[in-house]
Amino acid sequence: MAKYKIFYKLSHANGALVDESWNEPLEFELGDGQLDSCLESCVIDAQVGKLQTFLLSASEAFGSELEEAFQVMKRPDFPQTMMIELGAVVEFKTPIGDSYEGCIDQIEGDDITVNFNHPLAGSDVSFQVKILQKQ
Numbered sequence: 001m002a003k004y005k006i007f008y009k010l011s012h013a014n015g016a017l018v019d020e021s022w023n024e025p026l027e028f029e030l031g032d033g034q035l036d037s038c039l040e041s042c043v044i045d046a047q048v049g050k051l052q053t054f055l056l057s058a059s060e061a062f063g064s065e066l067e068e069a070f071q072v073m074k075r076p077d078f079p080q081t082m083m084i085e086l087g088a089v090v091e092f093k094t095p096i097g098d099s100y101e102g103c104i105d106q107i108e109g110d111d112i113t114v115n116f117n118h119p120l121a122g123s124d125v126s127f128q129v130k131i132l133q134k135q
Contacts, residue, residue: 001030004043005133013055013124025132036062042127051130058122065115065122071102075110084112 005027009020028034035043038061042054058064078084088104106113 001032002044003027003029003133003135004131006043007130007132008039009126009128010039011126011128012120013126015126018120018125038062039127039129043129043131046129046131048131048134051128054127054129056125056127058124061125062118062120062123065117069115069117069121070105071114071116073112073114075112078112090114 005025007022007025009022010018012018026034030040030044038056042052042056045054046052075084078090082090084104084107086104086107089101090104091099091101093099100116102114102116103119104112105115
């Protein structure tokens with residue numbers, strides 16, 4: 001697998017910054033999970049040493065929001081010590097030990113709606129990248 005050293009900036013299409021690595025380059029190997037596959041595809045298409053911007057639609061980037069990824073849970077399903085508030089990120093473990101993160105989207109009495117979509121699902125994004133090194 002190819003190894004890369006890059007500077008990058010990921011933003012919503014409206015310009016709001018999501019993540020960046022301009023102060024310290026990111027070093028990664030394709031497929032190691034540090035970058036989502038849609039962003040790895042941009043890196044593969046980019047030229048070494050040239051700052052390039054890729055505009056990705058929601059479907060090309062992190063996909064559309066899926067209704068089935070919104071789960072209504074009951075307050076007793078959460079640890080008693082957990083602060084339950086809108087926008088809070090919560091982590092759940094499955095019986096086999098996998099972890100899933102979601103964001104509290106709605107609170108109605110004891111019904112808590114958790115959004116398990118990717119945080120950028122449904123968003124068009126801009127990905128700027130400059131490849132410093134490719135091995």
